[in-house]
Amino acid sequence: MSFEKSKFHHPRLAINELGLNYRDxxxxxxxxxxxxxxxxxxSAVIQACYELSLPPHKIAKMSGIGCSxxxxxxxxxxAHGFNSVHGRMPSVATGANLANRDLIYIGMSGDGDSASIGMGQFAHVVRRQLNMLYMVANNGVYGLTKGQLAATADKGMTNKAGESxxxxxxxxxxxxxxxxxxxxxxxxSGDKKQLVPLIKAAISHQGFAFIDIISPCVTFNNHANSTRSYDYVHEHVTTAAIADFVPVKKEITCGVGDGENEDICLHDGSIMRIHKLDKNYQTTNAMQAIIDIEQHKEKGExxxxLFYLDPTCSNFHEINNTNDTPLNQLSxxxxxxxxxxxxxINDSFR
Structure with missing residues (x-):
């Protein structure tokens, strides 16, 4: 059975500066x-691009492998799009950026795609300052391959199978x-009021912009003793052996204010504590940002x-003094x- 999104929409939907509405x-x-x-x-990416009035055909979406x-x-x-091999999105994005630097590059990756098989690629695309937005949807598990623990999982965390x-x-x-x-x-992911402005700022930034987005897995963050686990649902709801049954769950949201904590209850009943930075936080000191991240982690938060922003940095093309004309426009x-x-050229190296 196939499903298609309805093409009908309200005739008076608000439009942006390009005359496009949210559905576009x-x-x-x-x-x-x-x-x-x-x-x-x-949804946050859609809203950010709509509010920035970006022409969709001037955007290139890049990704690797995984749910994210x-x-x-x-x-x-x-928009243009390319779904690359596992962990190799940064190389493909670099090549595409060299060929056409005039596009806006949005990379979507996951904790496995970037922190495991693609870690080397991630490290080098950061240090090369490629002009792009790089997002990681971080849930701590490999959701596409049944919930193995990812490299971003906290020490001591237990997955659905009981593996610590x-x-x-x-x-x-x-x-x-x-x-x-x-x-x-x-x-x-549940704090759209924070996420949308961050995405808008990252897209507008000239240089490498990275956003790590905590996005709890509704399927594989449930534990063996959870009343939301597969086993519990099968025992209490149905006797049929449906291997890929997914309980319907609501999206987790939060409304924590600046400088405040909020405890978020995940689908397995466990608690994740979010602490949002104060609006007066100084974003010019990278070392202080690292210290702050680690100090809150020690407290279980x-x-x-926004941890750090350098608006004066040089991007990949400036550092390498590349041609102003994109490669796809050269004769x-x-x-x-x-x-x-x-x-x-060869003689110059002798």
Whole structure:
């Protein structure tokens, strides 16, 4: 059975400066689990691009493999898109950016795609200051392959199968700060009031912008003793052996104010404590941001907000002094000037 999103909409929907309405920035109907935080991220991207009045055809969506990397299908259906190999999105984004620097690049990745198989790629795209927005939908598990623990899972965390995380977690925000990212932030998928402005600021930023988005998995963050687990549901609701049954759950949201804490109850009944940065937080000191993140982590809190911003940084093209004309607009003679020019280049290295 296939489903299609309705093309009908209210005739008086508000329009932006381009004459486009919110629906013009949507994508296909989501096939993620009901209540998945990744869909809230997609909604935030749609709203941010609509409010910025960005032409969809001037945007390139890049992703790797995983539940998170499926998400670009669900926003900006009139944009360019490329779903790359697992962990290799940064290389593809770099190549595309070299070919056409005039596009707006939005990368969507996951904790496995960036913190495990793609960690080397992530590290180098940060340090090279590629002009893009790089988002990680972080749920601490491999949701697409039945919930194994990811490298971002907190030490001691137990997954649905009862497996405990034995190692310290990889904090991608701390890593991005250490590698020289010029825009670093963390948010929660259920806090749209915080997430949308962060995405708008990151898209507008000239340089590498990174946002780590905590997005709880509605399916694999349930434990063996949880009353929301698969086993409990099968025992108390149905006797049929439906291997891929997903209980319908509501999206988790929060409304924590600046400088405040809020305890978020996840679908398994466990508690996640969010602490939002004060609006007067100084975003010019990367080392202080790392210290603040680690101090809150020791208290069992997840710090969210804009950690660091350097508006004067140089991006990839400025650092490498690349041609102002995108490669896809250069002539054949310019791209392949012939053996004489090649010989001159080779002689310069002798």
């Amino acid at each position: 920035y949507e994508g296909s109907l989501s096939t993620l689990c009901a209540g998945c935080g990744h869909d809230a991220i997609s 990397s499926k998400s670009p299908t669900y926003f900006l259906n009139k 995380s034995l190692f310290a977690d990889i904090d991608l925000c701390v890593m991005a700060l250490q590698l020289g990212a010029s825009f670093v932030a963390r948010s929660f 997840i710090l969210t907000g 054949q003679d310019a791209l392949c000037p012939g053996s004489r020019v090649l010989s001159g």
